[in-house]
Amino acid sequence: MTAQIALTVLLAGVLVYAGNERRRSPVVAWLSIVAAVAGLYCTWVPDHATTLAHWAGIGRGVDLVIYIWVCITLIVLLNLHLKLRTQMELVTELARTIALAEARTQPVRKPERRRLARRAG
Amino acid sequence: MADSPRIWVVIAAYNEARVIAHVVGDVARRGYHVVVVDDGSGDGTAEHAATAAAVVRHPVNLGQGAALQTGIDYALHQGADVIVTFDADGQHRASDIERLVAALREAPADFALGSRFLGDAIALSTARRLLLRAATLFTQLTTGLRLTDTHNGLRAMTRHGAEKIRLRQNRMAHASEILAQIAASGLPYVEVPVRIEYTAYSLAKGQRLGDALAILLDLFARRLYR
Numbered sequence: 032m033t034a035q036i037a038l039t040v041l042l043a044g045v046l047v048y049a050g051n052e053r054r055r056s057p058v059v060a061w062l063s064i065v066a067a068v069a070g071l072y073c074t075w076v077p078d079h080a081t082t083l084a085h086w087a088g089i090g091r092g093v094d095l096v097i098y099i100w101v102c103i104t105l106i107v108l109l110n111l112h113l114k115l116r117t118q119m120e121l122v123t124e125l126a127r128t129i130a131l132a133e134a135r136t137q138p139v140r141k142p143e144r145r146r147l148a149r150r151a152g
Numbered sequence: 153m154a155d156s157p158r159i160w161v162v163i164a165a166y167n168e169a170r171v172i173a174h175v176v177g178d179v180a181r182r183g184y185h186v187v188v189v190d191d192g193s194g195d196g197t198a199e200h201a202a203t204a205a206a207v208v209r210h211p212v213n214l215g216q217g218a219a220l221q222t223g224i225d226y227a228l229h230q231g232a233d234v235i236v237t238f239d240a241d242g243q244h245r246a247s248d249i250e251r252l253v254a255a256l257r258e259a260p261a262d263f264a265l266g267s268r269f270l271g272d273a274i275a276l277s278t279a280r281r282l283l284l285r286a287a288t289l290f291t292q293l294t295t296g297l298r299l300t301d302t303h304n305g306l307r308a309m310t311r312h313g314a315e316k317i318r319l320r321q322n323r324m325a326h327a328s329e330i331l332a333q334i335a336a337s338g339l340p341y342v343e344v345p346v347r348i349e350y351t352a353y354s355l356a357k358g359q360r361l362g363d364a365l366a367i368l369l370d371l372f373a374r375r376l377y378r
Contacts, residue, residue: 056376058375058376059376109376112373113373113376116373116374119322120320122212122214123214123218123322126210126211126212126214126218127210127218127221127222127225129211130189130209130210130211130222131208131222131225131226131229133208133209134206134207134208134209134226135229137206
């Protein structure tokens, strides 16, 4: 029972996390929700977990729960990667703004051919 | 488009000190405005480019896609009517720019995309040719654009077209992203035969087979968040 409660608390945390991420990365959020709900189901209906595990070719129900937990970990890692990409986009915008602001303070170079033509004239 | 359009050539460069002055000089001699976006180079690329071009410097290396978007933003701000993207490694010919710009006017179209398979690809290896063919097929399937070449850095766009482009793929996947955005814009496009001359230098700087996987992963990851 202690393990079931601990897993339930953790999986409930995953559901809250998924809810918060739903607007920013819906795919990751839905994957997390599916995995967390499957984990909760297997935690509280272990007989079904064992049946499902046998059906999936896994020895025990508890192993199935562990595998689901591994999946959740990978999904969260993917989400962290996506967050890093979002941060990189912000860095890019910042660097671009700085670069353009510095460039705009410099005089614009005229095309060479026109300058040469003027010189010849 | 104006009768005498203000043409800006955008060149993204990262550690290209060996060749950039020659590339920029060749383009500038033909009367085009040139902006080189130095993407955080550490070899004096900006100083070499500044002999014949406006230079915008990224404070850190961000990638070719990010540099091109910076260059497009700069050119739009300078009042460009036509923007041409051009590789810094010397594999493109400056004389092809005129053909691209003429195609925009004659089609008429908002995007003119260079195709090495309609034109010439000098010293293109079989492996690279197959890779590019696979990329072209992928682009046709994912965007619906009927193209013969993708990941060709030589392209021209009208001001109207450029305003529809917002590259968020900083690295090599920008070449696929720009085609996806062209398709999404619904604006007319045309392919133009161009000549690409591979040299030992440009091949060393170019993409490899492993990059194709990274590009696919980048494109996939970009679909997972807003």
